[in-house]
Amino acid sequence: xxxxxxxxxxxxxxxxxxxxxxxxxxxxxxxxxxxxxxxxxxxxxxxxxxxxxxxxxxxxxxxxxxxxxxxxxxxxxxxxxxxxxxxxxxxxxxxxxxxxxxxxxxxxxxxxxxxxxxxxxxxxxxxxxxxxxxxxxxxxxxxxxxxxxxxxxxxxxxxxxxxxxxxxxxxxxxxxxxxxxxxxxxxxxxxxxxxxxxxxxxxxxxxxxxxxxxxxxxxxxxxxxxxxxxxxxxxxxxxxxxxxxxxxxxxxxxxxxxxxxxxxxxxxxxxxxxxxxxxxxxxxxxxxxxxxxxxxxxxxxxxxxxxxxxxxxxxxxxxxxxxxxxxxxxxxxxxxxxxxxxxxxxxxxxxxxxxxxxxxxxxxxxxxxxxxxxxxxxxxxxxxxxxxxxxxxxxxxxxxxxxxxxxxxxxxxxxxxxxxxxxxxxxxxxxxxxx
Amino acid sequence: xxxxxxxxxxxxxxxxxxxxxxxxxxxxxxxxxxxxxxxxxxxxxxxxxxxxxxxxxxxxxxxxxxxxxxxxxxxxxxxxxxxxxxxxxxxxxxxxxxxxxxxxxxxxxxxxxxxxxxxxxxxxxxxxxxxxxxxxxxxxxxxxxxxxxxxxxxxxxxxxxxxxxxxxxxxxxxxxxxxxxxxxxxxxxxxxxxxxxxxxxxxxxxxxxxxxxxxxxxxxxxxxxxxxxxxxxxxxxxxxxxxxxxxxxxxxxxxxxxxxxxxxxxxxxxxxxxxxxxxxxxxxxxxxxxxxxxxxxxxxxxxxxxxxxxxxxxxxxxxxxxxxxxxxxxxxxxxxxxxxxxxxxxxxxxxxxxxxx
Numbered sequence: 001x002x003x004x005x006x007x008x009x010x011x012x013x014x015x016x017x018x019x020x021x022x023x024x025x026x027x028x029x030x031x032x033x034x035x036x037x038x039x040x041x042x043x044x045x046x047x048x049x050x051x052x053x054x055x056x057x058x059x060x061x062x063x064x065x066x067x068x069x070x071x072x073x074x075x076x077x078x079x080x081x082x083x084x085x086x087x088x089x090x091x092x093x094x095x096x097x098x099x100x101x102x103x104x105x106x107x108x109x110x111x112x113x114x115x116x117x118x119x120x121x122x123x124x125x126x127x128x129x130x131x132x133x134x135x136x137x138x139x140x141x142x143x144x145x146x147x148x149x150x151x152x153x154x155x156x157x158x159x160x161x162x163x164x165x166x167x168x169x170x171x172x173x174x175x176x177x178x179x180x181x182x183x184x185x186x187x188x189x190x191x192x193x194x195x196x197x198x199x200x201x202x203x204x205x206x207x208x209x210x211x212x213x214x215x216x217x218x219x220x221x222x223x224x225x226x227x228x229x230x231x232x233x234x235x236x237x238x239x240x241x242x243x244x245x246x247x248x249x250x251x252x253x254x255x256x257x258x259x260x261x262x263x264x265x266x267x268x269x270x271x272x273x274x275x276x277x278x279x280x281x282x283x284x285x286x287x288x289x290x291x292x293x294x295x296x297x298x299x300x301x302x303x304x305x306x307x308x309x310x311x312x313x314x315x316x317x318x319x320x321x322x323x324x325x326x327x328x329x330x331x332x333x334x335x336x337x338x339x340x341x342x343x344x345x346x347x348x349x350x351x352x353x354x355x356x357x358x359x360x361x362x363x364x365x366x367x368x369x370x371x372x373x374x375x376x377x378x379x380x381x382x383x384x385x386x387x388x389x390x391x392x393x394x395x396x397x398x399x400x401x402x403x404x405x406x407x408x409x410x411x412x413x414x415x416x417x418x419x420x421x422x423x424x425x426x427x428x429x430x431x432x433x434x435x
Numbered sequence: 436x437x438x439x440x441x442x443x444x445x446x447x448x449x450x451x452x453x454x455x456x457x458x459x460x461x462x463x464x465x466x467x468x469x470x471x472x473x474x475x476x477x478x479x480x481x482x483x484x485x486x487x488x489x490x491x492x493x494x495x496x497x498x499x500x501x502x503x504x505x506x507x508x509x510x511x512x513x514x515x516x517x518x519x520x521x522x523x524x525x526x527x528x529x530x531x532x533x534x535x536x537x538x539x540x541x542x543x544x545x546x547x548x549x550x551x552x553x554x555x556x557x558x559x560x561x562x563x564x565x566x567x568x569x570x571x572x573x574x575x576x577x578x579x580x581x582x583x584x585x586x587x588x589x590x591x592x593x594x595x596x597x598x599x600x601x602x603x604x605x606x607x608x609x610x611x612x613x614x615x616x617x618x619x620x621x622x623x624x625x626x627x628x629x630x631x632x633x634x635x636x637x638x639x640x641x642x643x644x645x646x647x648x649x650x651x652x653x654x655x656x657x658x659x660x661x662x663x664x665x666x667x668x669x670x671x672x673x674x675x676x677x678x679x680x681x682x683x684x685x686x687x688x689x690x691x692x693x694x695x696x697x698x699x700x701x702x703x704x705x706x707x708x709x710x711x712x713x714x715x716x717x718x719x720x721x722x723x724x725x726x727x728x729x730x731x732x733x734x735x736x737x738x739x740x741x742x743x744x745x746x747x748x749x750x751x752x753x754x755x756x757x758x759x760x761x762x763x764x765x766x767x768x769x770x771x772x773x774x775x776x777x778x779x780x781x782x783x784x785x786x787x788x789x790x791x792x
Contacts, residue, residue: 101584155773158780160788162504162587166724167776170769173717181760267790312717316591323588396599403596407574407589414581 090290099263104168110310112292113299115144120198145292179307326418471624482632484742485639493689500682509716510597515691522555567687721772727785
């Protein structure tokens with residue numbers, strides 16, 4: 001077995017989650033890193049403080065030494081990536097596995113968010129809310145979205161390809177409009193400001209002090225100080241792992257095989273005894289469930305959110321995640337999510353770094369002066385976050401680069417990050433031979 | 436024309452018949468009670484339908500030639516309208532990222548106002564076509580042979596980048612397109628009709644007639660051949676790259692015209708470009724889908740149907756705003772589209788995809 005990892009003698013072996021030793025080891029390392037990220041691990045922090053590294057000018061000049069994130073602003077970006085990964089895994093079931101392109105994922109996220117808000121939120125004079133604990137509202141959000149998915153699917157099953165994509169795009173607009181109606185405002189609150197969403201605190205029922213408080217700083221095991229950000233991250237990381245296992249398992253089961261058969265050739269699948277309608281309905285329901293849970297997590301992470309946030313741009317982000325990551329694979333989807341969600345953060349910190357550079361002199365400062373405007377000089381990008389018109393503010397600059405990145409990526413690597421990974425893997429498998 | 440034969444076993448025909456009868460009864464009742472309002476609403480809906488049909492025509496031209504749904508049509512519409520605004524209203528033209536400016540030659544010209552305006556629009560449409568060509572060459576040409584869905588997502592990426600850049604241009608300054616007909620019009624009884632309605636209708640009519648004749652020219656025939664089968668067209672010696680380029684250039688011009696009318700009545704009161712201008716393409720998508728993605732007459736009929744539904748719903752259902760929510764006419768096109776697709780999954784005139792085992 002150890003010598004011939006690709007020799008499968010049974011069906012169970014072939015479909016197991018982590019078939020090779022490399023994958024087992026890599027997955028183990030990834031899980032350990034995932035849970036260590038929010039802490040300052042003393043060993044790693046100390047090693048980056050070595051004199052050798054300290055003498056490299058780039059590191060001593062402002063770039064923080066390599067370490068895990070601790071309680072930094074990057075942790076929030078990571079949280080977002082974890083939530084979006086859950087939603088993207090859902091879209092991967094629908095689009096990657098069953099081949100049904102949907103631009104309505106943001107709509108299902110919104111449905112989940114407001115189901116969760118009604119179940120778990122606090123009632124006021126203008127919005128509904130039943131203040132139920134998280135173990136009800138989080139699954140409830142998923143189930144609510146899944147029910148809406150089932151209601152929509154009879155329309156969706158009749159359509160294929162771009163017709164389906166555009167109809168689901170219509171759902172997004174209809175959904176945002178519905179939050180503006182009188183009864184929609186009871187769910188979504190004021191159209192401009194939004195409503196308060198429930199917090200992540202884990203309670204048994206409606207008692208005053210939560211069983212596990214996630215929104216307050218605390219100390220674990222008597223010695224480990226954890227902030228609320230770190231707790232939120234760990235909570236989301238656990239959910240993220242749960243949903244990865246769920247998505248992987250769906251891909252291995254009868255349902256997953258049926259969905260893939262429908263994607264590859266729907267008539268052939270039906271001839272072989274795969275009921276198309278039933279499995280497309282299952283795909284819609286499952287995908288909406290994932291989206292609903294992610295939407296509820298996203299909304300309560302934001303705290304307060306207008307319904308217009310669940311817009312077409314969000315749906316497009318998920319399609320971009322799938323295509324950049326590589327359609328149809330769980331690991332590709334996860335890689336794509338981290339890439340798409342974290343890239344704007346990198347761009348942002350790069351711009352901040354450039355803005356600092358303009359103060360100095362030398363070639364770096366000259367380059368920075370061309371790109372960045374600090375107010376008086378005319379670069380295309382402004383260092384201030386709120387500038388109307390040209391020069392572009394950092395936020396708009398992020399969006400422009402994000403759009404450009406999608407284009408460049410798909411032109412040069414149509415298979416996505418997963419394609420790059422396959423190429424690297426094959427190179428090392430065949431090394432030292434080139435083919 | 437066997438398609439138009441009535442068949443009582445076909446559900447779509449029954450739905451069509453019901454709609455027709457309902458429409459005639461409704462029209463007769465409204466004509467008897469308030470003919471002036473009914474007529475102005477009709478003109479308004481034809482105008483809106485024409486704008487939707489213009490944009491839908493852009494989608495269809497590009498889709499027929501390249502099999503790509505161009506989601507960046509809205510951004511192109513907004514940029515086209517911006518080009519028009521620059522040519523019409525600015526003494527100096529900004530070049531590339533507003534780094535330097537050159538004097539605007541048309542602004543210096545004398546002569547009647549409307550000639551100067553027409554000239555600026557033509558030049559601006561030329562720039563829009565150029566932009567379409569550049570986009571096609573840089574982002575679409577390398578993707579020939581790749582999955583169609585990847586190409587559609589490339590246009591979504593284009594939409595994001597271009598829309599943000601265009602939005603930044605209108606964030607501080609009021610960008611008017613200075614249409615010569617202004618906000619003027621005339622009254623029919625209690626209803627008011629804008630001149631811009633007629634401008635939109637005439638433009639759409641000219642565009643459709645032009646496309647009709649273009650499809651009968653040599654280039655148009657090769658375009659239709661490419662739409663049928665790319666490889667077979669290539670084997671006949673048709674230059675596919677040129678067909679792609681012409682489709683995108685024409686698509687960008689139609690988008691720019693759509694953007695121009697998106698700033699006019701009945702869509703906007705102000706006559707200025709704002710951040711909603713790029714949304715016009717998403718509002719026109721139901722027209723494309725309802726008519727069928729690959730049909731020119733579908734674009735026209737779908738556009739008129741969707742525009743009519745939107746304006747009539749806005750006019751005659753306004754008593755129910757408390758139930759439907761304010762701004763409900765904007766989602767009427769999507770509702771019409773979903774109901775229409777339930778009956779005909781490939782639109783009214785779309786070619787059903789042939790499914791093989």
